[in-house]
Amino acid sequence: MVQGNDLPDFAQKMVDMLNKAGAAMMVSVGHRTGLFDAMHGGAWKSSAGWAREAGLSERYVREWLGAMTTAGIVEIDRIAETYRLPPEHARFLGGNADAVNLAAMMQWIGVLAPVETEIVECFRNGGGVPAAAFGRFREVKAAETELSLDLDATIALSAGLRERLIEGIDVLDVGCGGGRLVRELARLYPNSSFTGYDRSPRQIAEARVQAEGLDNVRYAELDGTAMTDHRAFDLILTFDAVHGQRHPDALLARIRNALRPRGVYIMQDIHAHSSHAGNVNHPLAPFIYTMSCMHCMTVSLSQNGAGLGSAWGVELAQLLLAEAGFDSVAMHRLPHDLRNAYFVCRAN
Known part of the structure; x- marks a missing residue:
């Protein structure tokens, strides 16, 4: 079985598409739950800290952060186990975005899928x-x-x-x-x-x-x-x-x-x-x-x-x-x- 980076180019493209589709759904969740708004200041916090900030369940926030860090949207401090939304990403995410809020567009995935x-x-x-x-x-x-x-x-x-x-x-x-x-x-x-x-x-x-x-x-x-x-x-x-x-x-x-x-x-x-x-x-x-x-x-x-x-x-x-x-x-x-x-x- 071919795995990981050994995949032919087209197969890798399909895997990448699957990952991006999953990330898009989680970006929509981040928009709807207010997580991007909570993280807009660029601070570093643990999953528990961000859950408290947004008034959400820590277990769900922790899993969401896993999707966001592996997608390259949120940064992780591996030693401190804290997370932050980089300012250059925050410009395009959430209700406080000072450019266009691209996170809102990701809601279409969940709207159309049913x-x-x-x-x-x-x-x-x-x-x-x-x-x-x-x-x-x-x-x-x-x-x-x-x-x-x-x-x-x-x-x-x-x-x-x-x-x-x-x-x-x-x-x-x-x-x-x-x-x-x-x-x-x-x-x-x-x-x-x-x-x-x-x-x-x-x-x-x-x-x-x-x-x-x-x-x-x-x-x-x-x-x-x-x-x-x-x-x-x-x-x-x-x-x-x-x-x-x-x-x-x-x-x-x-x-x-x-x-x-x-x-x-x-x-x-x-x-x-x-x-x-x-x-x-x-x-x-x-x-x-x-x-x-x-x-x-x-x-x-x-x-x-x-x-x-x-x-x-x-x-x-x-x-x-x-x-x-x-x-x-x-x-x-x-x-x-x-x-x-x-x-x-x-x-x-």
């Missing part, structure tokens, strides 16, 4: 897995959107938009989820009026409770493809909300119809190419295709939808935007956002 058996059946029989099967999906997606979105940078993509918001315009967020971004914009621009649509009754109910006291916000339980608004909004926003729709082309056409002359539509969506070959060197391509197969594509197919998937690609996105009637489409990347492209769209 539907593997259903996905295997879809491979054999077709169809899809409905959104209701995914447990924490909306919770994790909402948290990730909050982490990845820079509202100031997004608004700045369209010249003069900030000034118009200050003066007062009508704004719509399609697929608003719990409505946090709508509320944040409403507080920043009190002269503008903000509307959020989402098809989830629970999310809209939560959004309405959270918006109490904000006179310039309203929410409605509505699927974007059922919108009947005509020239009602000056700015429409979607955040990672188009590619997984049952009928993305219909949604974009409805958005175009709801936009006033001189209006702006900003679509944040996955940055990828529309072909497999075009994504060979994409740093997040395996994850994007996995997310697509395990959620975005299959949820759309469960509704007899188009099933475009996460990697629908900028080429197809630009084509569908043009077919929806947008005369001008400019794609941008923002340096803080590893995963998304931003399409600024206008129609005469």
Whole structure:
């Protein structure tokens, strides 16, 4: 039997993949339990010390530290048997991260894994897995959107938009989820009026409770493809909300119809190419295709939808935007956002 470093290159690659998958799950646990936040200061402590600091069971913390040290994420003092999170790693881990919190992204492993058996059946029989099967999906997606979105940078993509918001315009967020971004914009621009649509009754109910006291916000339980608004909004926003729709082309056409002359539509969506070959060197391509197969594509197919998937690609996105009637489409990347492209769209 071949062992350890004697493995052929491809076999070693597969072993490395298994180790990284295990580490990703433990990074997610570190994020959700607050261990990375507790370790953020760079101190050295024993497993018992870190368990006390985070208010957790020492036995579980000790095993977690084993995964983190062998994965090269946490450092160990072999003599003192103490551990620390190096400052250069802490920049990317936990709620106190001063760069992007990559630990939060690792939650997707646990979110997607429980539907593997259903996905295997879809491979054999077709169809899809409905959104209701995914447990924490909306919770994790909402948290990730909050982490990845820079509202100031997004608004700045369209010249003069900030000034118009200050003066007062009508704004719509399609697929608003719990409505946090709508509320944040409403507080920043009190002269503008903000509307959020989402098809989830629970999310809209939560959004309405959270918006109490904000006179310039309203929410409605509505699927974007059922919108009947005509020239009602000056700015429409979607955040990672188009590619997984049952009928993305219909949604974009409805958005175009709801936009006033001189209006702006900003679509944040996955940055990828529309072909497999075009994504060979994409740093997040395996994850994007996995997310697509395990959620975005299959949820759309469960509704007899188009099933475009996460990697629908900028080429197809630009084509569908043009077919929806947008005369001008400019794609941008923002340096803080590893995963998304931003399409600024206008129609005469």
